[in-house]
C-alpha cells in the first residue's frame with residue numbers, strides 16, 4: 358500500500374514538474390516572474406501630470422495634437438473594475454469623465470456632459486475611441502464603454518456589470534460632449550473592454566475581455582481557455598460576434614487601411630485581423646511577445662503601440678488592490694521588419710521604447726504616440742498621473 362502511494366507520489370511529482378517546466382514556468386515568465394526591469398526613455402525626458410490619474414484610455418487627435426483621456430479615480434478602480442472581477446458597485450465612481458490635454462500649453466479640460474438622459478446611471482469609464490466625423494471633421498464622435506451597475510435588487514458581484522456603449526459628440530477642442538445614443542445588447546456586449554468606432558456614428562467593433570460577466574470559468578482564461586471575442590454593433594442591424602474563441606482579448610485598434618489589431622493581455626501577442634464584407638473578422642497573422650499587453654494604438658507612421666506588462670503578477674495581485682504599490686510599466690512598438698531576419702520569418706519587429714520599474718511610471722495600461730510631434734503619452738487604470746515623454 359505504502360509502496361503504491363509512494364509510486365503515485367513520484368509520478369505525481371514528475372507530472373507536476375513537467376507541467377511546471379513546460380507550461381507553468383513559461384506562463385509565469387510571461388506574467389513577469391524573474392524578469393529584470395530596465396530603465397528606458399523614462400525620467401529626464403518625461404513629465405507627470407497628476408491631475409489626470411486613472412485614465413484608462415488615451416486617444417490622440419493627430420491634426421491638433423490634443424489627447425483625449427477617459428478617466429476615473431484610482432480609489433474607484435479598486436472597487437469597480439469589471440475586467441478584473443472587481444464588482445463592488447457601492448464603491449464605484451459614477452462621475453468618470455473625458456478630458457482633453459494639450460501638450461503645448463499643458464491645459465486640461467474636463468468635458469461637461471449634455472443631454473445624457475440616463476444620467477442617473479452615470480458614467481463608469483473604460484475603453485474609448487474618438488473619431489473625426491465623416492460629415493464634418495471638426496465634429497468628433499466619442500465612443501465610450503460604460504460599466505453601469507445592474508438595476509434592481511441584484512448584486513453586481515452575482516450578475517456582473519450592466520455594460521453598454523455610449524456615443525457622444527463634441528467639437529475639436531470643445532468643452533462639452535453631447536449624448537447621442539446608448540448601444541445595449543445583453544448577449545453580445547458582455548464584458549466590453551476597448552473599441553474602434555466608425556466615422557458615421559453608426560457602428561463599432563469592440564473586444565469582450567472575458568467570455569462571461571462572472572463565474573469560475575473566467576479564472577480558466579488565465580490558463581489558456583479561449584473565450585474572449587470581438588463584437589460588432591450597428592445602430593440599424595444590432596450586435597453580433599465578429600469573431601469568437603480568442604484568448605485574452607483586450608485593446609483593439611484599426612489601421613487606416615482597415616486592418617485590425619487585438620492585444621492578448623494575458624499571454625501576450627498581437628493578433629492581426631481583416632474585416633470581411635459581412636463585418637466578421639478573420640485572423641491573418643500573429644506576432645508573439647514575451648509579455649501580456651494592452652490598449653493598442655496605431656500612430657500616423659503606421660506603427661502599433663502597446664502598453665506592455667513587465668510584471669502582470671504585481672499589477673494584478675498587488676497594484677490593483679493598492680495603487681500606491683509600484684508596478685513596472687513599459688511601451689512596446691511594433692513595426693514591419695525591414696532587417697535581415699525578415700528572411701527567417703520575423704515579419705514584425707517589437708521594440709521596447711519605454712520601461713520604468715514603477716518608481717516614476719506605474720499602473721500604465723495605455724500608450725499613445727504622436728509621431729509628428731515626437732511625444733509619447735502613458736496613463737492607465739490605476740496610474741497616479743499621465744506621463745508625457747519626448748522621444
Ligand SMILES: *[C@@H]1O[C@H](CO)[C@@H](O)[C@H](O)[C@H]1NC(C)=O
Nearest residue numbers: 435436444445446447448449
Ligand atoms: C464597497 O465599497 C464601499 C464604498 O467604498 C465600501 O464601504 C465597502 O467596504 C466596499 N465593500 C467591499 C466588500 O469591499
Ligand SMILES: *[C@@H]1O[C@H](CO)[C@@H](O)[C@H](O)[C@H]1NC(C)=O
Nearest residue numbers: 612614615616631659660693
Ligand atoms: C494595412 O497597413 C498595415 C501597416 O500600417 C500593413 O501591415 C497591412 O499589411 C495593411 N493591410 C492590408 C490589407 O493592406
Ligand SMILES: CC(=O)N[C@H]1CO[C@H](CO)[C@@H](O)[C@@H]1O
Nearest residue numbers: 413440484550551651652722
Ligand atoms: C480599453 C482599455 O483601457 N483596456 C484595458 C487597459 O488595461 C487595463 C489593465 O489590464 C485593462 O483592465 C483594460 O481593460
